[in-house]
Amino acid sequence: MSAPAIPSTEPASAPAAPPPVETLTVKVNGKTLQVPKTMPDWQGKPQATTMLQAARCAGVDIPHYCYHDKLPVAGNCRMCLVEFGTPMMGPDRKPVLNEDGSPKIAKSVLPYEPGTPRGAIACATPISPGMEIYADSPATKQMREAVLESLLINHPLDCPICDQAGECKLQEYSVQHGQAGSRFVEAKVHKPKAVDLGPRIVLDDERCILCTRCIRFTKDIVGDDALGIVNRGSYNTIAAWKEGAFDNNYTLNTVDLCPVGALTSKDFRFKMRVWFLKETKSVCTSCGTGCSITIGSREGAIQRYEPRENDAVNGPWMCDSGRLNYQWVGRGDRLKDVRVGGLRSTWTAALKEVSAKLASAPQGSVAIIASARQTTEELFLLKKLADKLGARTASVARIGEADKLLVAADKNPNTNGARLNGFAAADLSKVAAGIAAGSIKTLIVFGEDVTKHGIGSDLLAKLETLVVSDILPNATTAAATHLLPGAAHAEKRGTFVNVKGRLQKFIKAVEAPGDARAEWEFLHDIVLGVTGQDGFVSIEGLFNQMAKEVPAFAGLEWSKVGDTGVNVPL
Amino acid sequence: MPEQFKLILKHVDAPGYTPDIECYMRHGGYEALKLALATAPRDLPDGKKLTPKEVVREDVKASGLRGRGGAGFSAGLKWSFVDRRSGKPIYLICNADESEPGTFKDRQIIHKDPHQLIEGMIISCWANDVKLAYIYIRGEMPRGAKLLEQALAEAREKGFLGKDILGSGNDLEIYVHRGAGAYICGEETGLIESLEGKRAYPRIKPPYFPAVLGLYMCPTIVNNVETLCHVKHIVTMGAANYAKLGTPNNTGTRIVSLSGDVQRPGYYEIEVGKVTIGELINDPDFGGGLRPGRSLKAVIPGGSSSKVLKAGEVFKLNRKGADGQMTKVDVPLLDLPYDFDSLQQAGTMSGSSAIIVLDDSRSMVDTLANLSEFYAHESCGQCTPCREGALWLAKGLHRLSHGEGRKEDAAYLSHIAQNIQGRTICAFGEAASWPVLSFVKKFRDEFEAKGAADEEARAKATGPAHGTRTAASSNQH
Incomplete structure (x- = not known):
């Protein structure tokens, strides 16, 4: 995800001067900055700026799985938990000051255990004036380590045969924020493998981290209530309401959205290690929308299309029919001779x-x-x-x-x-x-x-x-x-x-x-x-x-x- | 001598008392409703005027009533958070999903005196401009649901429900909704999701505080069965008189569910803070003491998720001296007054006011394994720490209680639990981790001894050349 503040490429006509943006002062990792009081939510509506957005303004990326710029916030993965502090208020509702005149900060702690830091999920917690976000404090790092440890205890750790390897957030965050070992000595939970979710999608429930991105996309963006969670607790599994019923024209976006290797494309599955792919910016030709795409190719052959985020055209999505409409390019009966x-x-x-x-x-x-x-x-x-x-x-x-x-x-x-x-x-x-x-x-x-x-x-x-x-x-x-x-x-x-x-x-x-x-x-x-x-x-x-x-x-x-x-x- | 004080349970179990409306009305039923509807506006010293509804809301606040479901939050304050300017309807939900292990108080009211709850609800709805309310009842209480349906029909028949209640111009409809069997449905936002027909995944707060964005994204009040019953008595007695019951900041009465190793398990209504834990366990009018020859080992004081208290523990409590100054006083476990604040100061909570007594015949390892299995089974699985951690704890404890323990398991279990509490969407994270943290902390010797004994037994069985089964794999994911 890139910072939302990137100026879009609009035509050269002089834009009207933007209205002054109301800002708040916050501190991210010790750096003081002004951030807009509101920023666009998943639907583009202005909402109170979140800690995650504020951190981005400071150039700090807070790791996350379930959060996605264009999906409703779920707050379930807990990867974006961060330690934070707010200005301490006296009984007169005025800020308490340090000896040097700076506001005294009350770090967030567990109410029942004041010695233990309490994290807040950066994806859903609005900033407040004077808030301090500690995105790399020892407590924050420990929270991330713990979440990653939890996510991995029942994970099959089958990276060598997983299509997501190389573009997997579980791999990336494990390297960046995880720990080498685990204390887990129990038997892992086993869940269904190679579930036929629909005509284009296969699900490996053991790899799934239950972030519900696929469910939210399908329900809230596509308007198809095909996916849900069945069972309870650690046995939770993603499922279509009927086996094979996940069949709208946007199902393959869930493969892109899936931060791990749970949802895979039947078309691309087992075809290519992603790090061998050459990525080229292109445009889909299947209809007049012209979704921005990335062509993944290797040695002269196209392996896949993926949507390329473009808010002026397709946002982060593309349809399945357009995505799969590439095989003709490599057909054997192509005209080759003059x-x-x-x-x-x-x-x-x-x-x-x-x-x-x-x-x-x-x-x-x-x-x-x-x-x-x-x-x-x-x-x-x-x-x-x-x-x-x-x-x-x-x-x-x-x-x-x-x-x-x-x-x-x-x-x-x-x-x-x-x-x-x-x-x-x-x-x-x-x-x-x-x-x-x-x-x-x-x-x-x-x-x-x-x-x-x-x-x-x-x-x-x-x-x-x-x-x-x-x-x-x-x-x-x-x-x-x-x-x-x-x-x-x-x-x-x-x-x-x-x-x-x-x-x-x-x-x-x-x-x-x-x-x-x-x-x-x-x-x-x-x-x-x-x-x-x-x-x-x-x-x-x-x-x-x-x-x-x-x-x-x-x-x-x-x-x-x-x-x-x-x-x-x- | 400590005594029961029967306010809510006044008629419950009385000979000849039946759950129908005629019996209820013979015993003064629905008089509080009439009293509430006739409330006069009140002039405040600052010249402001309170409407009759505001008067009742203020009285609930002034009564000091604290929620009887588990968190013990001020009911009047909860009502005051309701967004009354949104233009959206305000809903009230009675949380009758009583499922905290050890707790069996609300079901007494539902089964034996349902109209008391309904009257409390009608008054609460009237005071809060609620036109539609729900009773979310635990799925495992089918008879209770039927009784409530019947009671609602009777109340409707008498004009206490429906259009223009008793000619007051106020409308109210109450529906009974049966849960489908999940502990998490008692978490108020999980309950709301369930009521909306969805999986009972608790909502993130912020932004989904029920008082602002509750049922169908409308302002919503969620109160426990017993809490709503108290509203009736606050109206009858007046806030000031009600507040004289119990102790300061812990007003009124409370029904205590007493279970475990006592001679007389059961439900007892007490003035909050007027009876000690020791009296509840040992007094002949309450628990009647332990079984012969047994000694007290531990007390789980507020439902299975509350932190365990160990026999012989002494707590430092704040006490107001004769001079008005706060001083720290040593209070042994058995002298701990059973109220919200004392238990909180003792590092635990009165929760759902369910006391589970454990005597010296109990293995703390096995007891905790049992509790953890419950929480692993009931974790909704929405957020990572609880979903993975609750089952992890249960598996570790199962291993430890089944001869596969290790010396380091005490530290292992605490480490897992530490990574759950305070990091989850709802308080289930605390519910799953607090028993583990407190059991292991207070009975660490027992846990370590069990692990060591298991290791020794394994070493004997396999010979010294072999390491433990688990140690070899403990350094990998």
């Missing part, structure tokens, strides 16, 4: 031929089917081509169902990027009519199987030139005179503009297979060949050029678009 007239060719030869044909095509004889699954930069280049050729353009809309949390009805990731570049969603009937009438002789198709959208194989056969760029084979790619294999988003850099106008950039995680190339690269070559325009051989240069030419992106620079993106006017 083909001209059905025969394998080279980029040099094919692009030369395509450029020459387009350059000599009469105005109005070319149509371009763009895709709202292409990157904003690619669409910018394609628009240049369309303008030069006087081409008719169209783009296929994909409308499905939305949900209340993240999934958008628009199933294209970059509808707004296409629209801002001048490609409106339109059905392909006019293009089909043009081909039928013989006025359109050249068709350029990016990322669509047009045979499924009203331009059948019979019409495609009438064309003189059919330039197709795609990733996977289909009836349109089979009919192409010039087939240009493209790259998935994970194999290139670029930007998408989501349904709300958030422009986000994504970074290349893996290499495209075979001869496949990022579309913006070869589009650049075609644009150069047809229009003579040059100067954007890098994605940075291309983006910055687009920002100069397209009003919606005015003032943007690739290097200044942060990890969470920027808002653009729609």
Whole structure:
């Protein structure tokens, strides 16, 4: 969890001066600081600042398991217990002062045992004026050690075969705050293993520390009352109301939320030690929401997607369908070869031929089917081509169902990027009519199987030139005179503009297979060949050029678009 | 001679006294309610005026009534914390989840004089503007629940409940809710969760203080059965007269549940602080002494979770001398007045006023193993220290009481218990750890001797070449 005070990347328009923040003075580990009197709670509503938040303001991270910024506070793990003190009050309700004039601090102690420090849970205890938080005092450290010892007595300690190893809070806190030994000499509690919680989730109850993050997320964020706790005391176990019933479209977030290896993803389970993964910042392409994601890959193969926290888009979550929609990137039947007239060719030869044909095509004889699954930069280049050729353009809309949390009805990731570049969603009937009438002789198709959208194989056969760029084979790619294999988003850099106008950039995680190339690269070559325009051989240069030419992106620079993106006017 | 003072139990067990409303009314029942409803507004010296409801609330505060459930907190003060400006309804819950081991007082009222409780509740609800109240009764008391349902129906029939109570313009409905068998449901926020239909996980405080964010996040009063009964008598007697019962700051009467190794176990109502522990154990009108030939070993003074007191212990108590000055006085265990403050000063508590007497035939190891098993079974498991620690203690004690002990087990058990108390969401952490801490502290020799004997027996059985079974694995998680 990062400090909440990080300024978000908002557009350059001058924000109104923020109202003065009411503050309190507290001391964290001896350091005096002012902290806001209220800070956002899990729903973003201002609430009395907690000790945990105040400590963060001081740069002190108080360890915790059950607490999560975006979930209701539970206070059950007790890992964030800290010793604290408050100014001592005299009978006149005035602070008692030390000889040097500083306020005398009464340390919190057990009411029935005044010699023993009493901790408070930092996650739920509001600060008060003059409060002192001792986040690294011997008493605080002892409380943490005790909690960790308790959490481990019945834990199976099976890190070597646990998927969470390497990103496990139990491991991390044990190293940072735990003790090497345990006094436990009794028999451990045994609980169910490999419980089939739902179609995508497996639960190991022995690893579970019962923090209830999964229950709270599922109930309070998703609105699904599928999970709960059964049994009592040390025998408590997480369970779905019916075996296998944990089946909403957000179940895999509980795997991210689970601080230990109790909840695992059936998809990722036993696949990879996490420390082998290369992490790349990217964007999910499954719908117009464009959740920020981290792609975990190893040696050119994608292993998993995880949501990347972005309050402007997806918060810390993403849907299961988007998360699991990565296998196609590594499919064996990916288009790998450049083909001209059905025969394998080279980029040099094919692009030369395509450029020459387009350059000599009469105005109005070319149509371009763009895709709202292409990157904003690619669409910018394609628009240049369309303008030069006087081409008719169209783009296929994909409308499905939305949900209340993240999934958008628009199933294209970059509808707004296409629209801002001048490609409106339109059905392909006019293009089909043009081909039928013989006025359109050249068709350029990016990322669509047009045979499924009203331009059948019979019409495609009438064309003189059919330039197709795609990733996977289909009836349109089979009919192409010039087939240009493209790259998935994970194999290139670029930007998408989501349904709300958030422009986000994504970074290349893996290499495209075979001869496949990022579309913006070869589009650049075609644009150069047809229009003579040059100067954007890098994605940075291309983006910055687009920002100069397209009003919606005015003032943007690739290097200044942060990890969470920027808002653009729609 | 110490005597019982029967205020709450006045009619209970009296020949011919039945739990129906006719009998109750023949004995002056529901007169206190009429008296309360007729309370006159009161002018204060500073010119302020108290409404009739405020008068009753003030009287409860002035009576010095302290909660009879376990914590002994001022009932009037508890009422004064209620958020009356939220605009939300105020609820009152009668905590009838009596389940502290050794405690069997509330069930006498419920089974034998249910209308006394209901009258106390109606007055308390009226005084606090409560329109809806619940009796959360322990699931193991099905007959009590039935009796209460019947009593409520009778009260409704007579116009003491429902709309426009006795023409006063006040409405009240009371429902009986049966628990499903968990000790933790007696913890007031756990009780509230349970009443809301959820798992009885106690709530974190802050922010969920019942007086502000209680049942359905509305201001809520949770009072024990006996406490609510006392409200009736405060109204009848007047706060000042009531406060004359008992001793200063420990006013009124209290029903003591006496069990264990005494000749006459049972429930006895006493003026708080007017009877000593020794009298409760030995007086022929109370416990009647130990069994012949036995001597006192220990007293668990306030329900099984209170810290044990050892026979022969002498406590330093604050006493106000004739000159008004506080002095420390030595008070032996048997001379300890049975009240809230004296027991607190003796390092324990009067809790639910359940005294469990242990004589010299009892093994403290076995007794503690039994208690700890209860707390391991009843830990709700919500928060880490109690969930893991309660069972850990029970397992260690089971081992020690079953011939697998070690010399270091006394320290081992204290260490575990120290890591529970004061670190949990609710007071169950104390309930689970206090018996262990006090038993081991006060009877350390017995625990160490048991561990040593077990080690010796094992060494004999396996020969000196072998270490103890447990020592080899004691350095790993």
